[in-house]
Amino acid sequence: MKNLKGQNGSQGPEEGSGGQSPAEDVNGPQAPTDALLDAALALAEQGVKVFPCHRVVDDGFGPTCTCMDPKCKSPGKHPRTKNGSKEATTDERQIRTWWIKWGAHGRLNFGQTLEGRAVVDVDVAEGKTGDATWEGLCAELAPSDWAPGTLTYRTGRGGVQHVFTLPVGEQGGKADGYGNTLGTHVDFKTGPNAYVMVPGSKTESVYTVTVEAATAELPEWIAAKAKSPRAAEGTGVTGVGSTGMTTEEVLQLHPDAPERGNVALAQIAGHYAKQYRDQRGLYLFHCAAWNDQSTDPIGATDFIKTTESIWKAEQSKGSEDGSVVHAGTDEYARELESLTRKREMSLRADQDARRNLRRELEQETAVESLADAWQAILDGDEGDKPTVGELADDDGGLFYGGKINGIFGDGGTGKSVALAEIQARTLNAGGTIVHWEFDNNSQRAILRRLHYAGADVGQAVKEGRIVVLRGAHELEDVAPEVVTGTALVTLDALTPAVSALGLDVNHPQGTDTALATFMTPFTVHGAAGIFIDHVGHDNKERQAGSIRKSQAVQGALYEIKSRQIPGVGEDGLAELILRKDNGPASREKNRTAAFVTYESLPEMRIRVTFSREQDPDIADRLNEAEWEKRTASAEGKQEFIKELICRAIAERGAVSATEAHVWIQQAGFKGLVGVTAVKVAMAALVDEGAISVDASASGAGTAGGRPTDRYRALAPKPSGPHQPELGG
Template sequence: MTPSYTKSAESAQALSSTNVEVSANENDLSDLLGPDPLPSIGTNLGAALYIAKRGFAVFPCREIAGLDYKGQPADVKSPYTRNGFKDATDDAAQIRQWWRQWPDALPALPTGERNGFSVLDLDRHDANEDGIAALQSLGFNPDTLSAFSVTSGSGGQHIYLQHAPGITNADSHLPAGINVRGQGGYVIAPGAVLPDGRRYQARGTLDLAKLPAWPAALLAPARAERDRDDLSDLLGPDPLPVNWNEVTRALDHIDPGCSRDEWIRVGMALHAASDGNQEAFELWDGWSAGATEPGKYNDRIMRGQWRSFSRREGIDIGTLFHIAGEYGWTRASLVDADDFDDLLESPKPKSGAAPSRLAFLTPADCEAAPSRGYLIKGLFAPGDVACIFGAPGAGKSLLAPHLGYAVAQGTETFGMRCKQGRVFYVAAEDPHGMRGRIKALRKARGEAEDIQLVEGVSNLLADKSPDLVALVAAVKEKRPALIFIDTLAMAFPGLEENDAKSMGRVVAVARHLAQWGAAVVLIHHDTKAEGATPRGHSLLNGALDVALHVKRDEAGVIRGKLTKNRNGTCERDIAFKIAVETGGIDEDGDTITLPRCLELKSSPVKSERLSPSVKAALVCLEGLGGTATEKAWRDACADGRSVSASDERESRVKAFKRAVEHLVRSSHVEFGSGLYRIPDGFDQDGDET
């Protein structure tokens, strides 16, 4: 059998299905392959040039790891050029240029109007989905359906048929294993050779005039007539709104070192939910990069893999949620953030008109007005809404109960006076662990009957939440002075943190709990960038009276930096370390350890302006990590010109010595055990041992 290609009867030429001789002047590849002309069409460039010579447009493709038509892992054919099949040409010079750039490229043919044919692609990638057998089950013989067909490298079959308007790549009406390549599609060209030597073997003659029409039984069902303004056939069913916060939370549960099948389905789900936008790609790429197994993540294939995804029936964001569920994720309940009807109004007067919400004060009235009062002087005042925020494990849930314990006892904390009052500590995240912290504080600081751990709160977000109703009733009855909610995420499950209305619900609940005089402190996370505001919509930070950012430094000191404070300065030093109390013996006879906050107090460092020379020496020590031998520090200073600009090293060394004497004398630097060091600025509080 001798297949050939032609777009017109006049230009028809024969092409052997095995190894056809071509003249050197048509396929002289000496510029690429050396002085000997190509003896046959056994190369991909030779096949591309031969096909283009006969009027068909071609373009270069490559084989990469991707998905088959059902979304399963497979080797897929992906275009090399930026615009894919739209770049196809029959210009020999351009084709040669492509193969100079990509010598191993596979020639591909656009289907549809560009080349005048469409293709039935019968796959045999999966033993359970045999496209050839599926076509036979519909009553068609693949070997006689067309005068021209190609056996693919995987053993499938490409059957070439006349293209007609309306034939696209839609194939959902056909059995599994049968794909359609029409307008907007492409196939690997006959004669192409895969890297492992498998060939796309042609059978018959490709003559457009002799190709049969597309069988009516294989055409997609015609659409009913629609109003010309009805675009539902283009847009499809309305997609479900995607909660990207929930998607991110679900993705965090999935192991990036999962199977390739799961990895592909996660990517396809994100692609489908986002229409393949850049943000979703970065989310998938960042998650994939978390794989710890060597070679599991390859950034070089990510972009190509993402581009290979297309909408697949049955793959959407629900696929990702299903996978996450297998890793223990559960969807949080979502509520209407507008619905605050369950938050009770403050009591109104029994008789008479309601008082105006407006107040008009003269300067004298302002002077005579009572002070705001305090719970922790300079930090928390009655009616405040505050937030202690930081990264997981930073120490938020150690500092908060420590502050609460000080209020319950009426004792000073971090140099600030506390007004004694009842404290509610709502432990929504880890009640068992918080019991241990309270127990440790009791062992270290004695009894404090006015701090009460509140357990059982799991949802303050839902409309008419039983947890909120019960908590409001307890606050109204017992009138605590201070309420902690730890953490915001666990107490308000399903919260859309970046949505203004949803975060408004959090603020409304906190203000509602504060209406009887309590200060309400939310324990929350910071942003990934460890910024100066709590995570989520800026509405929360804007509504806060106090914001305290907790962060651990390299020395193990945990510092609280006030980023907002309506009750005093933001320059206050709040620093502590983790102390441990023993909590008895467990069932294995091991000692139970209970963590607590151990305050550090400021060391008296003389406040003075340092001379440029002395300051430069201090900066050099900081550059050495804050600790160094005298020689290392001296060399760092003497080798430069920041401490002294003298050309004489001896003079620079003398300047260094004068700077050291000053820094040690002023307590900016300490010396001990042969090392100079910059003190961390804090000493352990002598009241806590």
């Protein structure tokens, strides 16, 4: 049997010492990181099922759960996978797969389920008195010479967990009559749906083994206490107790959180019973929606009993006129079934599509042999390539079919116009588009934009190949053949789409739910999905939401930056900067991947072209127009030259006056700016404190020439790694 000693508390640095072991970095213990993997495999070898969880790391913004939710209620202790502890396994290959995916990067904890086992969890974090309660219980109930004598962990928050086996034939949990507490701040965890962390996992600090011993059988006195009515109080339907959390915290519980039970449901029901006192339908709907989020929802019988009890209790208080509303259980159940049927139907298409896609992918994977796959790689066939948004001067395109892609940028940069071009191309090729509109554009505005982009709108409308949706409920009315046959699904814009669902735009769950609701039902059938969104704010409260939007992109994510905003009768030019690419051909990130050229045509039409290289004629016209506009006065001319110098520094990092002059010529202003004017403008920027000489980049000029001073911007560097900011 493998040994857990690699995570014994004596092996690591002392907690609170402020130091790090040689094998530790900002993400917690790293190499040799196999200690956590070894602990998980050792438990699996003993028949204990384990599953992957998030971990607390420090990516430059302080300790943060890898779920990136700033309001995470269970940092480092909630599951990484959709089905949570239900995916727990003893299969070594699966455990190693999880390790390769997350653990090798220091971003993985493991949870261990408690089927046939029990844990006495003594909580001392934040001044809790679990140790005193436990000592009192031992003194009162245990034999005089009793000691735990069993495997014991130190938790990440300083608590103690004693691990026991249950009597033969018991799985644990409510089925065997166990409650979930022994006393104040002493929890009793047991059963296949309960879990604790594997040693080596990290929350506030690392879980360690403090007593390495065989797992002893649960003492009779602890079992009796755990099965006593007081221990079970608040766990049944009729015993409604407090969760110890605010309603907001209960509403945001993770789907796999062990706190999701009748006690939490009663608290939620009480909240909605007051909010919708005269609207029983809405009350039921919101209670059911909260319960549906759970990976192990409360059963229908218990759900009806709890919610009916809470509803009657609230109604019994009476209204101002003394009226009281009552309803029988049968009527209550029928109403609940009717209200939830539509919700189930709206989710069914997405669930079926995911299931079918999984089968298709499995079949595809099974067909291609390893030899065929290797030969395809040798032949240069990487498989998945961007094909949507074809480039005028290169093979391929910008966006991936069958995946969610995105464009974000400031208002007025041409996002919607570029999106309309892609929609028009799809329609003219005979494809069907589904457009989700949350940016308050009317039907006429949407069709007019498609017409200006060159689409044959009349024919497409006649054939039913343009579908505009404005709410999740409208998906129910979309024919199945449209869902499966759509070529392009678009969303304008992501942030208001999250708000339309009543979710927090800064919370990762909002992004995930919006994309799963509006985009995934179509992309799983092969449609290219493209959302547009606006540049967000730089405050940290919004950071998790914007990072999650970036992470949710399965294809390509571009930031659009306008060189010249297109207008009526005026040309425009923008850059698409690649911020993320999940394709196999690793394109260089944070570089201009394509140019978007907007050409004004008669009758207010606009021709949009995507290209790797910018159109020189358009660029020259725009540069000339910009020069004339910006240099009407001597003061304006110098300000514009200073701006061009700053652009050169932003692109090159550090430049001399001569190098800045060359850059300006190559940028399309050849013959308009002299090197002397550049030097004068540079001197002004130095005086203003905008740039300064970079000694490390300066040095000898041409052979025999004088030393060359190179200048760099004085703007402060960001405090953490770059992430594209998306938001409202």
